[in-house]
Amino acid sequence: MSEYRTVFGSLNHYEKGGVEVIEDNPKHYVFSNLFEVASKSKPYEKICVGKNLKYVIEAVRAEGNSPWFSASHDEAALCMDGEVEVHFVKPEQQLVPDTKEGSVKINGEPKGQKMGWVRVRRGHMALLPKGSAYQFRSPKPGVLLIQTIQGDHTVECWADICQTA
Amino acid sequence: MSTASISNLEAPALGRDLGYKAFTIGKFRFERDEYFAHILYPMGRHLMPIDAFLRALMRDVAWGFFYGTVNFDPVLGTVNHYGTVDLFMGLCNPAYRQANRAYIENFPTKDIKAVFEGMLDDWTNEGFDPFAAPDETGKPYGPKRGNNRKAVQRQRVVAKRMVGLPGDTGYRTDANGYTVNRHFLDVPQDQPEVHAEPGFESEVHAFNLFGYLSRSDVTWNPSVCSVVKDSLMCPTTEENILPIFHGNDRVEWFIQACDEIIWEIEDGSTGKPRAKVIMKAGDVAAMPADIRHKGYSPKRSMLLVWENNDNSLPEKYQRGELKPYPAEF
Structure with missing residues (x-):
């Protein structure tokens, strides 16, 4: 047995660090904890926890079945807690134009060919391939980190999630 | 305009031949002894512990000078201009700047990369891995003792889309030498x-x-x-x-x-x-x-x-x- 214990976080247990200011504004570090964010979010709200101009990292509470989403570009989903299935469909027609960035919610279930599915647990990363439609399914609460581009459904609420003083 | 050269100087400025090459680029000259890297430049001379120097040098080389500034310590560093690189002494150190001791030269990336790679290759002794945690590797000190090319020539992983996809960078496994740390x-x-x-x-x-x-x-x-x-x-x-x-x-x-x-x-x-x-x-x-x-x-x-x-x-x-x-x- 290893003498070292690797400490991961989860929805049920996380310890938060913080910014100790010497001469600066703590807001400049936009400091949050993704488990804390997901613990206060509604299922599949895409809460922005990282933003680098148009690119974002979203913390998502996975619980139940999500709407179907699609994007004109690749995205990546990293499971940080729980066990989540991702189901993929190749739509009969392109759902999101190439000029549109960020993920787009699809009304209902998209028509098209089933591409397959993956089941991810903590530490597993899944590709959300461009042009596909995808749905998350998670019977129990979990946490996903989505690497994507800011879209219509990205929620910025920095003052609610970040250290301010 | 700068010139780069990888020199095997016969008469090191330090006066002792420990088997290490000296390296020059522009008006910078790098030498090493048992314990230190010596950086000589027109405004003076600077020393760094050799282990700290090699660990910093390893990152600068492996990252391709990375984004922005890589400060080896409070005096020595590089600034990446993506095609050229500044090599500086005291640029990010107010005391050096105020005392007019700061010095900077700009080099084509390929030139400074060649010098840094040569230095890393020659100055890294057998058993010392500058990418490893200190508890996982040997000591860098003493006269020249072999090399560790396998360690210093590692290629940084750069996936094109995602690790593990067909045609993209592969997985780490016991079979290919990547055991669990x-x-x-x-x-x-x-x-x-x-x-x-x-x-x-x-x-x-x-x-x-x-x-x-x-x-x-790493x-x-x-x-x-x-x-x-x-x-x-x-x-x-x-x-x-x-x-x-x-x-x-x-x-x-x-x-x-x-x-x-x-x-x-x-x-x-x-x-x-x-x-x-x-x-x-x-x-x-x-x-x-x-x-x-x-x-x-x-x-x-x-x-x-x-x-x-x-x-x-x-x-x-x-x-x-x-x-x-x-x-x-």
């Missing part, structure tokens, strides 16, 4: 279930990123694992101390995947202390574009470094078109 023996190695319909095997894809990271044989070496246009997720495993102070030329973000890192934050140009950032599992923080940072990781930890690879950003930050922090609230 001693600090991560408790990290699950299970793989995700992947059920791809015929014809979609290259798109329906998932892999165990934390398992992949647990098998990394520290403080962000590697690209997933790509969304210019958004690069660059996870890395960290143990002990980041061997440089990194002053980015753009905002970068850190997501702590497990364990803890304490970041010392200083002003990017003056070195004045600005903050400490304590990051635990699940914490997310931005590193503003006008700071420099050094990390301390008591136990080997996993850090997701997230970068925006847009090449137009450094000039926009320099011109003040973009604020050095990423969000206002």
